Amino acid sequence: MNRFGSTLQELMAARMGGSEQAQQEAKQREDEMRNSILSQVLSQAARARLNNLALLSEQGLIEILEKVSQQTEKKTTVKFNRRKVMDSDEEDDD
Numbered sequence: 001m002n003r004f005g006s007t008l009q010e011l012m013a014a015r016m017g018g019s020e021q022a023q024q025e026a027k028q029r030e031d032e033m034r035n036s037i038l039s040q041v042l043s044q045a046a047r048a049r050l051n052n053l054a055l056l057s058e059q060g061l062i063e064i065l066e067k068v069s070q071q072t073e074k075k076t077t078v079k080f081n082r083r084k085v086m087d088s089d090e091e092d093d094d
Helices: 003-016 020-041 044-055 058-072
Strands: none
Touching: 020 044
16 A cells, blocks of 8 residues: 555544544644645645635635626627618509
């Protein structure tokens, strides 16, 4: 098994039972693993954006997304220009 698999098993065991200190240590190792994986797969700019989003509350994030949605919403208007055409019935010469 790789180092992440064995560490994951340790974390699960610590969370299921154990002292508060063991749970805190398990959470800290879990955070370190997550950060390690994210640093491998994300660019620095992407990690910065992710960290900014993590600072927001869920409600704050929803409000921001709604505002962006409203600003980018396209409003379509249809305008009919009717041409005035002379009616051929008016000029009926027999």
